[in-house]
Amino acid sequence: MxxxxxxxxxxxxxxxxxxxxxxxxxxxxxxxxxxxxxxxxxxxxxxxxxxxxxxxxxxxxxxxxxxxxxxxxxxxxxxxxxxxxxxxxxxxxRKGEKVSVELPIHTEGELAPGGNLLEYVLNTLPVEAEATHIPESVTVSIAGLDAGHTVQAKDIALPAGTTLDIDADAAVLQVVSAQAEAPAEEAAEGEGAEAAQA
CATH class of the missing domain: 2.40.240.10 (Ribosomal Protein L25; Chain P)
Structure with missing residues (x-):
């Protein structure tokens, strides 16, 4: 850095x-x-x-x-x-000292076909790194991921000298079905219409 x-x-x-x-x-x-x-x-x-x-x-x-x-x-x-x-x-x-920081999470690649949505459970990844060698970010490949897939903290490749400062099983990203989102949106729109009529 x-x-x-x-x-x-x-x-x-x-x-x-x-x-x-x-x-x-x-x-x-x-x-x-x-x-x-x-x-x-x-x-x-x-x-x-x-x-x-x-x-x-x-x-x-x-x-x-x-x-x-x-x-x-x-x-x-x-x-x-x-x-x-x-x-x-x-x-x-100080040089050589470990510090706790949060790294921005970037993604690369395309989800599996089907119009699914990528949901960020975390926008940053808590890690421990050497104070004078803190990475700018971490990159996660989402290529080919389908609905129901969850990327956990332990699945993310970290730069050398960097360790997780969060539960390894913590969810970071998840792929949700676009169809699963639609009924919830329609229900919300229905409630809005009812409220407008009332």
Whole structure:
């Protein structure tokens, strides 16, 4: 995984008012925590951080007043409508250290013919990985899968050095029959019509 370097400034003013002022300056308030140290309040350039966070579980090397801090994003708050960054929690990490992260799940291939539907039980896969070698995602082949098939966590090939952080038998994806969905939709439409008549 690529390492992204960003500059960060130490924040000494806290609270909603101070956070709003930080955002008015096109910066994002953030907190670095981990390894038993006191949380460190910082701010980062909004655009640079937004671009860095386009990569899931990106590894960031922050220059905090001349000192290096290796971190990964753990909680990202965005504005509901425009999606602007509001606040970020970073977890301090070290090389060789294992961390728990969630990897986006991508699929490849086509389901068996018949108009069946793929249902995501999980959108991300919880795993443990070495802090400086976190995969960006996992890919699952759904080629030829038919209705009734369930992909479990243990069925997904993980990158080297990565282990599951979830029950191996947990359902991740399942293929459902399009015909099974139709009656439920028709029933819902019928109820809507009855409600409209009432």
């Amino acid at each position: 690529a390492e992204v370097k960003l500059a960060a400034e130490v924040r000494t003013n806290f609270g909603k008012g101070a956070a709003r002022q930080t955002r008015r300056e096109n910066k994002v308030p953030a907190v670095i925590y981990g390894h038993g140290a006191e949380p460190q309040h910082v701010s980062l350039d909004s655009h640079a951080l937004m671009m860095a966070l386009k990569t899931p579980n990106v590894l960031l090397r922050l220059d905090v007043d001349g000192k290096d801090a290796l971190v990964i994003p753990k909680a990202v708050q965005r504005e509901a409508i425009r999606g602007f960054l509001v606040h970020v929690d970073f977890l301090a990490v």
